[in-house]
Amino acid sequence: MLRGPFSWDKRDLVGQASYSVGTTTLDGIHLENPSHVAEEKVGVLLLNLGGPETLNDVQPFLFNLFADPDIIRLPRLFRFLQKPLAKLISVLRAPKSKEGYAAIGGGSPLRKITDDQALALKVALEAKGLSSNVYVGMRYWYPFTEEAIQQIKRDGITRLVVLPLYPQFSISTTGSSIRVLQQVFREDEYLSSVLVSVINSWYQREGYIKSMADLIEKELHSFSEPEEAMIFFSAHGVPVSYVEEAGDPYRDQMEDCIFLIMQEMKARGINNEHTLAYQSRVGPVQWLKPYTDEVLVELGQKGVKSLLAVPVSFVSEHIETLEEIDMEYKELALESGIKNWARVPALGLTPSFITDLADAVIETLPSATALYAPTSTSEDVDHDPITYFIKIFFGSILAFILFFSPKMIMAFKNHVI
Ligand SMILES: C=CC1=C(C)c2cc3[nH]c(cc4nc(cc5[nH]c(cc1n2)c(C)c5CCC(=O)O)C(CCC(=O)O)=C4C)c(C)c3C=C
Numbered sequence: 001m002l003r004g005p006f007s008w009d010k011r012d013l014v015g016q017a018s019y020s021v022g023t024t025t026l027d028g029i030h031l032e033n034p035s036h037v038a039e040e041k042v043g044v045l046l047l048n049l050g051g052p053e054t055l056n057d058v059q060p061f062l063f064n065l066f067a068d069p070d071i072i073r074l075p076r077l078f079r080f081l082q083k084p085l086a087k088l089i090s091v092l093r094a095p096k097s098k099e100g101y102a103a104i105g106g107g108s109p110l111r112k113i114t115d116d117q118a119l120a121l122k123v124a125l126e127a128k129g130l131s132s133n134v135y136v137g138m139r140y141w142y143p144f145t146e147e148a149i150q151q152i153k154r155d156g157i158t159r160l161v162v163l164p165l166y167p168q169f170s171i172s173t174t175g176s177s178i179r180v181l182q183q184v185f186r187e188d189e190y191l192s193s194v195l196v197s198v199i200n201s202w203y204q205r206e207g208y209i210k211s212m213a214d215l216i217e218k219e220l221h222s223f224s225e226p227e228e229a230m231i232f233f234s235a236h237g238v239p240v241s242y243v244e245e246a247g248d249p250y251r252d253q254m255e256d257c258i259f260l261i262m263q264e265m266k267a268r269g270i271n272n273e274h275t276l277a278y279q280s281r282v283g284p285v286q287w288l289k290p291y292t293d294e295v296l297v298e299l300g301q302k303g304v305k306s307l308l309a310v311p312v313s314f315v316s317e318h319i320e321t322l323e324e325i326d327m328e329y330k331e332l333a334l335e336s337g338i339k340n341w342a343r344v345p346a347l348g349l350t351p352s353f354i355t356d357l358a359d360a361v362i363e364t365l366p367s368a369t370a371l372y373a374p375t376s377t378s379e380d381v382d383h384d385p386i387t388y389f390i391k392i393f394f395g396s397i398l399a400f401i402l403f404f405s406p407k408m409i410m411a412f413k414n415h416v417i
């Protein structure tokens with residue numbers, strides 16, 4: 001609900017980006033009569049991945065993840081195998097995953113952290129004069145995106161900002177969550193009238209870059225010789241085919257993001273060496289290179305003595321920071337000859353970061369329009385029974401040969417093949 005001095009002009013309802021804060025006007029748009037916007041109810045939907053809260057949740061969580069056609073992208077012929085395959089891979093992967101979650105206390109901290117971020121964002125928006133409801137929608141575990149959307153409907157939200165908590169866009173993260181959103185909105189009369197604005201990526205925002213630079217600068221001081229430490233950005237990987245065949249902008253955005261952070265560091269007089277590598281690969285395909293584990297070994301061999309790890313694709317602590325980086329990679333780095341190791345914490349509730357998210361929401365509110373929902377090819381169904389039978393028959397044989405090969409099984413059981 002709008003209140004106080006914060007409001008937007010009627011022209012904004014057709015997508016003009018202008019709004020006013022306090023007594024100033026932006027883009028030269030005047031303060032308008034509040035009567036016609038009184039019925040607006042503003043919502044912010046934070047999208048995130050979700051994580052298992054207990055060890056019993058791990059296999060069903062993995063099933064949801066691998067059943068996502070944006071995570072395992074099967075050719076059309078094999079698409080009917082998505083769910084059986086997800087079942088198989090989730091069962092194979094669960095023991096390794098459970099070990100990881102057990103090592104960080106028995107479950108993912110993502111739900112709690114994201115709820116706290118939602119509350120902090122609500123407070124930051126209030127402080128800027130915008131009253132809103134902030135919702136959390138997870139892709140693979142509770143509270144699911146679909147549940148959050150039903151709550152948005154029950155609350156009568158009329159204008160919604162969708163903010164994925166991934167700074168860089170990937171088909172496998174933001175893309176997947178937006179696809180779910182489009183499906184639900186398309187099928188619902190009320191929701192299709194809600195004005196929506198999606199922030200696809202926000203890694204280039206000054207507030208984010210400066211917040212990251214602050215964290216890095218602070219952590220560099222934990223080394224006895226800060227200028228000697230190499231800044232080691234470790235991003236979650238994606239399969240190469242996403243970038244090179246499906247046009248995922250993830251790698252470009254990641255490289256741009258690192259460039260912007262390092263530019264900010266240089267502006268502060270910090271000229272440490274830096275490098276970028278990709279972590280957390282799963283399965284038998286090629287992922288973005290260089291791989292974090294391989295680079296750590298190489299750096300140790302080259303004589304690098306101090307290393308500052310910076311997780312860069314995610315803004316909360318999670319299994320891949322707390323277990324993979326803090327335990328597995330740290331151990332590997334020390335074994336490889338690196339003597340001094342530190343890790344930058346995830347942004348979490350860092351005030352400058354939350355304030356910047358609030359600014360991003362406010363800036364994008366005026367441009368909300370009815371959600372455009374292109375037809376998804378992932379959901380295509382075969383109506384011809386003969387074609388369907390042929391696909392099932394040959395698909396099953398091929399899948400059997402492919403997926404029960406020992407190499408395939410090992411690839412999903414471990415991070416590294
Ligand atoms: C930007 C972040 C992420 C991208 C890109 C991404 C792609 C991606 N992930 C998998 C497979 C798994 N991811 C898992 C956990 C996980 N992934 C991300 C982020 C990105 N994933 C996060 C934050 C988490 C942790 C959630 C938590 O519980 O804390 C897992 C489960 C853990 C494990 O077994 O390793 C899998 C599996 C693929 C296949 C993929 C791109 C295609």
Ligand SMILES: [Fe+2]
Nearest residue numbers: 049236237280
């Ligand atoms: Fe992942």
